[in-house]
Amino acid sequence: EAGVTQFPSHSVIEKGQTVTLRCDPISGHDNLYWYRRVMGKEIKFLLHFVKESKQDESGMPNNRFLAERTGGTYSTLKVQPAELEDSGVYFCASSQRQGSGNTIYFGEGSWLTVV
Amino acid sequence: AQKITQTQPGMFVQEKEAVTLDCTYDTSDPSYGLFWYKQPSSGEMIFLIYQGSYDQQNATEGRYSLNFQKARKSANLVISASQLGDSAMYFCAMREGYSGGSNYKLTFGKGTLLTVNP
Numbered sequence: 001e002a003g004v005t006q007f008p009s010h011s012v013i014e015k016g017q018t019v020t021l022r023c024d025p026i027s028g029h030d031n032l033y034w035y036r037r038v039m040g041k042e043i044k045f046l047l048h049f050v051k052e053s054k055q056d057e058s059g060m061p062n063n064r065f066l067a068e069r070t071g072g073t074y075s076t077l078k079v080q081p082a083e084l085e086d087s088g089v090y091f092c093a094s095s096q097r098q099g100s101g102n103t104i105y106f107g108e109g110s111w112l113t114v115v
Numbered sequence: 116a117q118k119i120t121q122t123q124p125g126m127f128v129q130e131k132e133a134v135t136l137d138c139t140y141d142t143s144d145p146s147y148g149l150f151w152y153k154q155p156s157s158g159e160m161i162f163l164i165y166q167g168s169y170d171q172q173n174a175t176e177g178r179y180s181l182n183f184q185k186a187r188k189s190a191n192l193v194i195s196a197s198q199l200g201d202s203a204m205y206f207c208a209m210r211e212g213y214s215g216g217s218n219y220k221l222t223f224g225k226g227t228l229l230t231v232n233p
Binding site: 031043108111 | 150152157158159160161162165206208210219220221222223224225226
């Protein structure tokens with residue numbers, strides 16, 4: 001069974017440009033999350049989808065960040081325009097809704113560098 | 116206030132010995148879950164072990180066990196028989212809310228960098 005996959009694994013962009021990160025959750029997982037870790041800080045929650053609906057987006061830093069999950073499958077996280085402080089690693093995670101849904105599986109992360 | 120505290124920025128252990136990584140948490144929610152993740156230098160976050168607040172026994176997964184002391188609000192990870200491949204960053208995390216509900220947000224600690232020496 002494929003795990004959570006993220007693309008791209010690394011991205012270097014200039015300040016002011018746009019970057020779109022993609023996440024494919026584990027098949028059958030209704031819950032999808034985005035987290036990020038900026039340099040020297042803890043891993044922080046960004047938002048949570050249940051299928052295609054945003055359940056909790058309290059961690060989104062500002063309106064330069066837009067997350068979508070059309071059709072309830074893969075998700076994208078767009079940063080537009082990117083700022084220097086957006087540099088960090090963006091993790092996607094997924095879990096089942098019930099049963100063994102206590103386990104939250106993470107992807108390998110998308111490393112973003114804004115220069 | 117910190118919800119998850121990992122007081123050890125770095126730890127060293129000799130190969131084949133056991134090591135305990137500390138984690139304390141703060142919550143007023145009676146229902147919560149505690150997770151440990153491993154992040155090797157390659158970057159991926161690997162799920163290791165989970166402990167629910169209502170679980171009667173300490174969780175174990177192979178060489179990993181969780182020393183859950185509810186009254187002290189601690190959830191230390193014990194790695195037995197350390198291997199060189201255990202060298203990585205280890206994160207403790209907490210999820211508050213009922214498992215059947217929709218609150219799956221994790222709060223992470225700052226992590227502990229474990230180095231296993233040959």
